Amino acid sequence: MLPETFKHTIHGVHGENGDVWIRGLPDRLAGWEEKYGIKIGNFYPMTFHFVAEVTLYGGEEAVIKAGLPADKELINEKNALAVFGKGTGMIKLLEDHTDEGFLLLEKAVPGTILSDSMKDEKAVAAAAGVMEEIRADDWDSKHFPHLSDWFKGLERAEDIPERYIKKASVVVKELLSEMHHPTLLHGDLHQNNILSHHGVWKAIDPKGVIGEKEFETAVFCRNYLFDKHHPFAVLQNRLSLFEKAAGLNLDKMIRWGYCGAVLSACWCKEDHMPCADENLKLADLYEKLL
Numbered sequence: 303m304l305p306e307t308f309k310h311t312i313h314g315v316h317g318e319n320g321d322v323w324i325r326g327l328p329d330r331l332a333g334w335e336e337k338y339g340i341k342i343g344n345f346y347p348m349t350f351h352f353v354a355e356v357t358l359y360g361g362e363e364a365v366i367k368a369g370l371p372a373d374k375e376l377i378n379e380k381n382a383l384a385v386f387g388k389g390t391g392m393i394k395l396l397e398d399h400t401d402e403g404f405l406l407l408e409k410a411v412p413g414t415i416l417s418d419s420m421k422d423e424k425a426v427a428a429a430a431g432v433m434e435e436i437r438a439d440d441w442d443s444k445h446f447p448h449l450s451d452w453f454k455g456l457e458r459a460e461d462i463p464e465r466y467i468k469k470a471s472v473v474v475k476e477l478l479s480e481m482h483h484p485t486l487l488h489g490d491l492h493q494n495n496i497l498s499h500h501g502v503w504k505a506i507d508p509k510g511v512i513g514e515k516e517f518e519t520a521v522f523c524r525n526y527l528f529d530k531h532h533p534f535a536v537l538q539n540r541l542s543l544f545e546k547a548a549g550l551n552l553d554k555m556i557r558w559g560y561c562g563a564v565l566s567a568c569w570c571k572e573d574h575m576p577c578a579d580e581n582l583k584l585a586d587l588y589e590k591l592l
């Protein structure tokens with residue numbers, strides 16, 4: 303039985319196509335089990351994709367991740383995994399079946415997520431370490447979107463107060479014109495996308511976007527923030543820790559943080575998810591630092 307929240311999210315993001323995909327999923331999974339001699343096990347907590355434990359034909363434990371056919375996100379993820387797989391900070395891609403809508407991935411064991419179960423300082427240090435390890439030198443720009451593509455989302459904004467869009471558009475233009483050494487970023491490096499694997503932290507779920515490193519911290523800084531007593535102090539502390547641990551430019555992190563929060567608010571509206579207000583609250587915190 304697929305969780306109701308998952309069905310709801312898939313409907314929000316993909317509409318009718320998502321409903322059709324969900325209805326056909328059990329048969330599709332059974333077909334892959336048969337065709338590839340795999341056995342699908344327990345589900346992981348799911349948001350945008352079907353993710354579960356799987357036993358491969360040789361008995362090896364792995365993870366299956368499935369999305370809608372021709373799902374651009376899954377294809378991007380495959381391309382990003384192929385690049386980052388040359389480093390040591392990312393879970394490996396075992397098999398690419400994106401033509402049929404799924405990937406087989408190395409399984410993180412025990413796979414504990416870098417949530418707020420540990421002190422924030424330690425979590426930031428771990429994330430900074432993963433950022434170092436997934437550094438990519440050799441990538442083909444035609445396979446990946448650029449941050450300038452992502453930020454076109456500001457133009458599609460609906461129901462977001464104009465002042466946020468105006469300010470983010472100005473700041474992002476400046477940031478893009480100052481970006482001289484673009485690199486391939488994970489693009490969604492938050493606490494739930496960093497898992498423990500035999501005592502080492504590894505990233506999963508890369509989006510693969512061309513940009514600069516200071517953008518990468520924005521997603522991490524946003525997560526597990528408003529559950530804290532003093533979100534503003536926690537945000538400032540995280541930024542300062544990233545500055546020290548990863549040698550990042552504080553001013554750029556703040557500016558990307560503001561723009562990233564506004565863009566996320568736009569995406570929340572687009573995907574019919576109830577996270578826009580929180581992202582705008584975050585933009586307000588960043589604005590105090592701009």
Ligand SMILES: Nc1ncnc2c1ncn2[C@@H]1O[C@H](COP(=O)(O)OP(=O)(O)O)[C@@H](O)[C@H]1O
Binds near residue numbers: 411413495506
């Ligand atoms: N390779 C893996 N090893 C262990 N657990 C995984 C792995 N990939 C995903 N998971 C689990 O599944 C959850 C959802 O996977 P994720 O790839 O982040 O999906 P989504 O694209 O929906 O965010 C993760 O937070 C993690 O708990």
Ligand SMILES: [Mg+2]
Binds near residue numbers: 495
């Ligand atoms: Mg994820």
